[in-house]
Every structure is written in C-alpha cells, then in structure tokens.
Amino acid sequence: MERALSEDDARVYVGNAMQxxxxxxxxxxxxxxxxxxxxxxxxxxxxxxxxxxxxxxxQLSTTLEVCYDLVTDPQLTDHIDYxxxxxxxxxxxxxxxxxxxxxxxxxxxxxxxHRATYRGAPTTDLAMDKVLETEKDIGLRKExxxxxxxxxxxxxxxxxxxxxxxxxxxxxxxxxxxxxxCLEGEGYDPEGLYEFLEEVDSDTVASYTTKNTExxxxxAAAFGIxxxxxxxxxFDLDVDGLAKEMDMYFPAGKQMEMLKRSYTDMGFxxxxxxxxxxxxxxxxxxxxxFSMGIxxxxxxxxxxxxxxTYDYQQVLHHESGHAVYYAGMDPALPFYDRGAPxxxxxxxxxMLMEQVCSTAQWxxxxxxxxxxxxxxxxxDNLWGEESFIRKVLAVSTFERRMYxxxxxxxxxxxxxxxxxxxxxxxPDDTSVNAWAATPHFIDxxxxxxxxxxxxxxxxQLRSAIETENGSVLGNPGTxxxxxxxxxxxxxxxxxxxxxEGATGEDVNTQAYxxxxxxxxxxxxxxxxxxx
Ligand SMILES: [Zn+2]
Numbered sequence: 001m002e003r004a005l006s007e008d009d010a011r012v013y014v015g016n017a018m019q020x021x022x023x024x025x026x027x028x029x030x031x032x033x034x035x036x037x038x039x040x041x042x043x044x045x046x047x048x049x050x051x052x053x054x055x056x057x058x059q060l061s062t063t064l065e066v067c068y069d070l071v072t073d074p075q076l077t078d079h080i081d082y083x084x085x086x087x088x089x090x091x092x093x094x095x096x097x098x099x100x101x102x103x104x105x106x107x108x109x110x111x112x113x114h115r116a117t118y119r120g121a122p123t124t125d126l127a128m129d130k131v132l133e134t135e136k137d138i139g140l141r142k143e144x145x146x147x148x149x150x151x152x153x154x155x156x157x158x159x160x161x162x163x164x165x166x167x168x169x170x171x172x173x174x175x176x177x178x179x180x181x182c183l184e185g186e187g188y189d190p191e192g193l194y195e196f197l198e199e200v201d202s203d204t205v206a207s208y209t210t211k212n213t214e215x216x217x218x219x220a221a222a223f224g225i226x227x228x229x230x231x232x233x234x235f236d237l238d239v240d241g242l243a244k245e246m247d248m249y250f251p252a253g254k255q256m257e258m259l260k261r262s263y264t265d266m267g268f269x270x271x272x273x274x275x276x277x278x279x280x281x282x283x284x285x286x287x288x289x290f291s292m293g294i295x296x297x298x299x300x301x302x303x304x305x306x307x308x309t310y311d312y313q314q315v316l317h318h319e320s321g322h323a324v325y326y327a328g329m330d331p332a333l334p335f336y337d338r339g340a341p342x343x344x345x346x347x348x349x350x351m352l353m354e355q356v357c358s359t360a361q362w363x364x365x366x367x368x369x370x371x372x373x374x375x376x377x378x379x380d381n382l383w384g385e386e387s388f389i390r391k392v393l394a395v396s397t398f399e400r401r402m403y404x405x406x407x408x409x410x411x412x413x414x415x416x417x418x419x420x421x422x423x424x425x426x427p428d429d430t431s432v433n434a435w436a437a438t439p440h441f442i443d444x445x446x447x448x449x450x451x452x453x454x455x456x457x458x459x460q461l462r463s464a465i466e467t468e469n470g471s472v473l474g475n476p477g478t479x480x481x482x483x484x485x486x487x488x489x490x491x492x493x494x495x496x497x498x499x500e501g502a503t504g505e506d507v508n509t510q511a512y513x514x515x516x517x518x519x520x521x522x523x524x525x526x527x528x529x530x531x
Contacts, residue, residue, distance in 0.1 A: 010067035014079050017060065021083060022295075022335045024051045029294040036303060039113065039284030055090035075334075082336050096172070100165045107158035107442045112286060114154040116147035123147055125287045126307060132236040133243055138223065145233035152436035156410070159436050163406040166445070179403035182446035186342055187495070194400070197449060200509070201393050201421070207517060208386050212423045215383075230425050232418075232434075242380055243310070249367045252308040259316045262357065262366050263324070266472065267479025270320065273327040274298050281305040288439060291319045291350075293326030296338040300326045310377075313367070317357045321350030324479070328487030342495040343447055344507060347454030349482060352461050355515075356473055358384075365474070385516045387422070389452060394421035396449040398435060410435055457499060459512035461486070464503040 005013070027050055031043035054060070064084045071077055115122045118131070119140075131144035166178035175181035180190045220227045222239045238244055250258075256277065263270050278285075278301065289304040302319045306312060325346070329338040340346035356362055358381040360374035369377065394417045401417075402410055414435035415426035440447050461482075462472055469477035485502040496506050 005063075005066055005070060007070045007072070010070040011073075011076060013063060014067055014071070014076055014083070017064070017083055018079050018334070020054055021086070024054050025335065026295045026299075027051075029292060033292055033294060033301060033303075036286040036288075036290075037278055039286075041109075052090060055087045061087045061091070079334060082334070096165070096169045100162065100169060103158060103162040103165055104442055107155050107162050108439070110158055111151050111155040111437070111439060111442065114151035116150040118144055118147045124281075126281075126305065129236070132233070133238045136223070136237075138233070141233045141237075142231075146432065149432055149434040149437050152433040152438075155442075156433035156436035159441055160406050160410070162442065163402060167403060167406065177403040179400050179446050186446070186450075193449065197393060197396065200389065200452070203509075203513070204386065204389050204517075208390050209423065211383060211386065216423070231427055232424060233427075235424070242376065245373065246310040246369070246377060247308055249363075249369050250308055250310050250313055252306050252312075255306060255308075255313055255316060258313060258366055259320060262317070262362070262473075263320060265474045265476070266356075267476030268320075268324050270323070273300070273324065275300045275302065275320070275323045275327055277302045277304065279304045279306040289315050289319055291322035291326065293329075293339060296326045296335075297329040297331055298327075310367075314354055314357055317353040318350040321353035322346070324482070325349045325487055328483050329490050330488050333490045333492060337490045337492045339491050341489075341491045341493065341498065343444075343450035344453040344457055345486070345495050345498060347451055348457035348461060349486065351451070351454045351458035352472075355455075355458055355462060359473070362473055382516055385455070388455070389516070390421045390423075392448055392452040394418055395438065395440075397421070399441060399446065399448060402435075402441075453507055456509055456512040457507045459515050460499065460503045460505065460507065460510075462515075463511045 024047075028047045031047035034043045035041055061084065064080050064087070068077070068080050068084075071080070115124075116128070117123060118128065125148060128144045128148040132141060132148070135141050135144065163178070170176075170178040170181040173181060175184065183190045183193060216227050216230060218239055219234055219237060220230055222237060223234060225234075256279070260270055274297075276299075281287075285305070286303065287305060289302075291300065291302045293300050300323045302316075302323050304312070304315055304319060325340060326338075340348075357366070358378065360371070360378040363369040363374040363377055364371060398410075398414055398417050401408075401413060411433050412430050414433075415424075415430050418424040419426060435441075465472050465475075465478055465481050468481060469475050472478050481502075486498055489498060499505065499507055
C-alpha cells in the first residue's frame with residue numbers, strides 16, 4: 001500500500017462499504033420479490049453471485065482490519081464488526097452450507113410450482129379451499145382435499161433430505177440437531193420452550209375437546225354420517241353458512257378501501273408510508289401471502305392474491321401489520337438493525353391487526369356487518385384462535401420430532417399429532433404427505449411456535465394500548481404507540497426490552513388467554529417460556 005490510511009479515509013471506506021452492503025441486500029430482496037411474483041429465478045441467482053463477490057473480496061476483509069485500528073467512533077466500529085462478520089461467514093461458507101441452500105431452493109420450488117389437478121384440469125389452492133368450504137359431494141371433496149395436499153407429496157422427499165443436511169451441519173456446530181440450533185439462535189432454551197408448550201397443551205385441551213366434540217357432531221350430521229366416519233376432507237365445510245354470509249360484505253373491489261380506512265383510523269397512512277400491494281393473482285405468482293421490507297423504511301411491499309372473502313381481509317390486515325412495522329423503521333438506524341429483533345416480535349403487530357379485525361366492533365364499523373351476525377362471527381373467530389393454538393402445538397411438535405428423527409414414518413407421525421392435538425381423524429391411507437405442504441419447514445424452520453408467542457405478544461400490546469389510549473381501533477394513538485415503543489428501536493434492542501417497555505412484562509399467556517377463553521378462565525395465568 002502506497003500511503004497509510006487516515007481515520008478520515010477509514011470513515012469514507014466504511015461508509016462506502018456499508019452503502020454497497022445495503023445495495024447488495026436490496027438486490028437480494030428485489031430478486032426474491034421477482035421469484036415470488038413471477039416464478040423466475042434468474043435475478044435471484046444473479047443477486048446471490050453479487051453478494052458473494054462483494055463479501056468474499058479479500059480486499060474487503062483486509063481493509064476492514066486496517067480501519068478497525070483507526071476508528072474511534074463506536075458506531076463505525078459496529079459497522080466494521082457487522083461487515084467483517086458477514087465477510088467471514090461468506091468466506092467460510094463451505095460445501096455443507098451451499099448444499100443446504102441448494103436443497104432448500106429445490107424443495108421450495110417443488111412445493112411452490114406444483115400445480116394440482118381437480119376433475120382433470122389444473123387448479124389452485126384457493127379454488128380447492130372453496131370446494132372444501134361449499135361442496136357437499138364427498139367424492140369431490142376427497143378429490144379436492146388430495147389436490148390440496150399433492151404439493152406435499154411432490155416436496156416430501158426433498159424436505160427430508162434438507163432436514164438431514166441441516167442436522168449434519170448443526171451437529172458439526174455442536175448442537176443436538178438443527179431445530180435446537182435455530183431455537184438457541186432465537187434466544188430460547190429449547191427445554192424451557194418444550195415445557196411451556198406442554199403447559200399450553202394441558203391448559204387448553206379441555207376447552208378445545210369439549211367444543212370440538214360438538215363441532216364434529218354438527219359436521220357429521222351435515223353429511224348424514226356418524227362421527228366415526230369423519231375424515232380430513234369432511235372438515236372446513238361452512239356448516240352454518242357463516243362464511244358465505246360474511247363474504248357478501250367483502251366484495252373484491254372493496255377490500256383495499258376497507259383496509260385503508262381501518263389503518264388510517266389507527267394512524268397509519270399506508271400510501272404515505274410507501275407501502276405497495278401486488279394483489280392480482282396470475283400464473284407463476286406465489287399463492288402465499290407475505291410482506292417484504294425490500295429497503296426499509298422506504299420500499300415495503302405486500303404480496304397477496306385477492307378474493308371476495310372475509311379471510312382475505314384478515315390476511316390483508318396481517319400482512320399490512322408487517323408492512324407498517326417495516327415502514328416504521330427509523331432511517332437513522334444502520335440498515336442491518338432495521339427489522340424486528342425476533343420472530344415473535346416480527347409476527348406480533350400482524351397478529352395484533354388480525355385480532356383487531358376479528359372483533360364484532362370492527363365488523364360493524366368497517367364492513368357494515370349487522371350486529372347479530374358480527375357477534376356470531378366474533379365468537380367463531382375466538383373458536384378459530386382455540387383451534388389455532390392446537391394447530392401450533394401439532395405443527396411445532398411435528399417439526400421438532402422430524403428433526404429428532406427424519407428417518408421415521410413422517411406421514412404417520414403427522415396424523416398421530418393431528419389426532420392428538422387437533423382431534424382430526426386420519427385418512428384411511430396415511431401415506432399421503434400432507435405434512436410437507438407446509439412452507440415453513442423449508443423457509444422458516446423452527447418458526448411455528450412463534451405465531452403463538454406473537455399472538456400472546458399481540459394481546460399484550462393491545463391491552464397496553466387500551467390502557468394508555470382507551471382503544472386500539474379508530475384511534476390514531478395506536479400508530480404513535482407502536483412507532484415509538486415497538487418499531488423505532490428495530491433490532492438495536494431485544495424483545496424483552498421492547499415488551500417490557502411497551503407492556504411492563506415479558507411475553508406471556510395472560511392477556512391472550514383472557515381474550516380467547518374469557519376473563520374467568522384460570523388457564524395458565526401469565527406463563528411464558530424462559531427466553
Ligand atoms: Zn406474518
């Protein structure tokens with residue numbers, strides 16, 4: 001080197017490198033967006049190569065080392081630490097990591113691009129859900145149910161291979177398996193979490209079983225069969241016509257307007273925040289819904305597939321909850337600190353928004369649903385929460401046990417757990433890999449329990465906002481509360497600090513169980529996992 005670097009040179013160098021790192025991240029996010037909106041993978045591979053080229057350039061690491069000794073500003077030191085750690089991770093990324101990434105891409109693509117057929121023609125998840133909601137012919141229901149799960153059969157083998165590669169990698173890092181490695185990375189003590197979930201199971205099983213027994217009797221009666229004859233494809237029928245009655249209030253053309261009014265009244269100007277929506281279904285586009293902080297806080301996008309249902313409005317409320325979180329990041333934070341500190345925090349505000357639009361008050365005020373119907377729907381939504389809790393227990397137990405032994409008969413394990421936690425009867429042919437239709441096992445490992453934690457956090461935030469402002473709905477103070485206490489710190493601080501600051505407590509079951517099971521239910525008041 002011709003001339004020694006000064007502190008000013010170091011400042012400029014690190015500033016430029018940060019800018020490039022941010023660009024590399026944005027390119028990666030844009031490529032991801034393209035993959036999910038069009039099904040084309042070219043941009044994604046190109047972005048991977050660009051990121052690798054930037055971080056593995058030996059000049060980057062050596063210059064960062066020199067800069068490290070020169071700078072005194074602690075923020076600059078943080079930037080160097082970040083860049084250096086990323087560069088090290090890229091350089092040391094070995095064949096095992098490449099193999100895991102490639103396998104995850106393969107499994108994801110098998111799951112995402114699989115197109116099932118129904119009555120001899122290609123179909124979609126949405127169309128099959130509609131059949132299961134309305135069709136009374138059992139033969140057609142069965143065909144639709146199998147069509148809905150066919151992507152599982154397509155992806156199952158690749159997922160098992162992925163699980164094995166991940167386990168091998170995790171053992172190399174000194175962990176029992178990949179599932180536990182992920183939990184530890186999120187700050188959980190795995191044993192503490194398992195105990196907590198067992199507690200949730202024993203606190204919620206009685207109420208669920210009583211109500212589910214009634215529901216199953218109604219369902220069997222609707223088909224004119226005995227409860228013993230129920231199979232998975234009988235479920236999801238809109239027995240009392242509630243879903244159909246509700247959907248009348250949610251024409252596709254009014255959904256965005258309803259969403260915007262609801263959010264505006266809570267103090268969020270979705271358009272002003274730069275949040276954009278891609279809601280038109282088309283071939284090649286992902287059938288899932290999600291929100292992406294392409295470049296936070298300025299470029300935040302929501303992917304959804306519009307339909308004329310109440311469910312879709314709930315999805316929009318959820319995804320927009322992610323979007324306002326990402327758009328609420330303080331631009332003064334370094335880009336790597338923009339986002340939620342944990343999965344639980346990431347899902348907390350979306351879950352809060354879903355809870356908001358599940359109430360009778362919201363239904364009356366924003367969708368014009370008559371009082372009596374709104375009350376029935378609210379009760380049904382609370383039953384939905386109970387079912388959701390049991391589903392989380394089934395899915396997260398399955399995933400944990402899959403990582404503990406990927407060679408076992410996973411299709412059968414799935415049905416055992418669906419039966420145990422959800423009271424779901426198994427199909428006669430248990431070899432169908434319904435489990436592998438779950439996208440989380442590929443892209444969001446060890447994540448499912450976080451939806452439960454997030455629902456708990458959401459209820460806690462709701463109750464704290466109500467205490468401070470009187471109400472969440474129709475109150476611009478909601479946005480202010482969330483921006484200041486939840487969004488602003490991004491990842492620069494931890495989940496416990498944020499939740500304690502906003503609600504006075506770590507995440508626990510109290511507010512959520514009070515809401516779902518009623519004030520008097522003494523279900524596990526205030527339990528939480530040690531995180
Ligand atoms: Zn979400």
